[in-house]
Amino acid sequence: MELLKQRILKDGKVIGNDILKVDSFLNHQMDVQLFNEMGKEFYKLFADKNITKILTIESSGIGIACIAAQYFNVPVVFAKKTEAKNLDSDAYLSEVFSFTKGKTYTVRASKNYINSNDNILIIDDFLANGKAVLGLADIVDQAGAKLGGVGIAIEKGFQDGGKLLRESGIDLQSLAIVTSIQDGEISFAE
């Protein structure tokens, strides 16, 4: 998506060779007009999938997911992150290892809001190693729902999450794939 790539080039901040900060428009301050263009793009990509619900994860996926949901005309469920591993008979739980934080957390979504009739679109702001999306996909699976696809704003193409998800047969669509951020210069996949 050209608009997003241009915005990353304009406002993204590179730290070292693997950190791309986009908190001026994506995941701290949120440019809702840009989110609307992204939402339209996600709808173009997944319009034929009969999506019944969007699933995301707190916190920075929520804004994008809600704006996109307006085009699909479906509700959003956001999975909650918790450090507790306590059993919760009313919720689907999945464990996710965070490389950034160096620890495992549990993602949790109520059984009331995802069921076997659902065709789920997972939306998130970033894809790096893919662990968070795999946790959400596991919840979709536990619910007996169908995973219609995964929509990501920015994929870090130099980490292995994208490869992992595509090889497992998931319809993954990223609006911008950053292939490298060497020496402060950001490159994108075509």
Added chain:
Amino acid sequence: MELLKQRILKDGKVIGNDILKVDSFLNHQMDVQLFNEMGKEFYKLFADKNITKILTIESSGIGIACIAAQYFNVPVVFAKKTEAKNLDSDAYLSEVFSFTKGKTYTVRASKNYINSNDNILIIDDFLANGKAVLGLADIVDQAGAKLGGVGIAIEKGFQDGGKLLRESGIDLQSLAIVTSIQDGEISFAE
């Protein structure tokens, strides 16, 4: 707001005499169509305030804030909750005591995204004792920005946050004020 009150009566779950669960449409599963009606209502209430930015707090305020921002045509900043009290010269920090969790956490917003030219609308899903909103208002104050108002989806009128904020001169507008949830019955202020 009649639509929200009706939805609370239809889908809200009362636990004991002080817990109102609305996670089927507001803060776990999110009804984005309802959020749009709420966004329009917030715009009606604050249209004359020349709002330049919406400030909310992760996680459940984000969806409502983003949808509402479309009517104000302004960006959203979401403050982050952290347990760390470490100094961060790039961020405004404020401490908030959570009665629900029985502990103090720090809310954090980057200094890059709120400044003295801003006229801020704070939006959140729930108001109970008002501590989270006071933390956000403190951040607005530290930034030298103006607090244009506070928009809340559901105010628990039987807790003291609303009184506290109104008495301190804040323009607080709640779309539904629950005055009691005694014996499973939900009552609203007029």
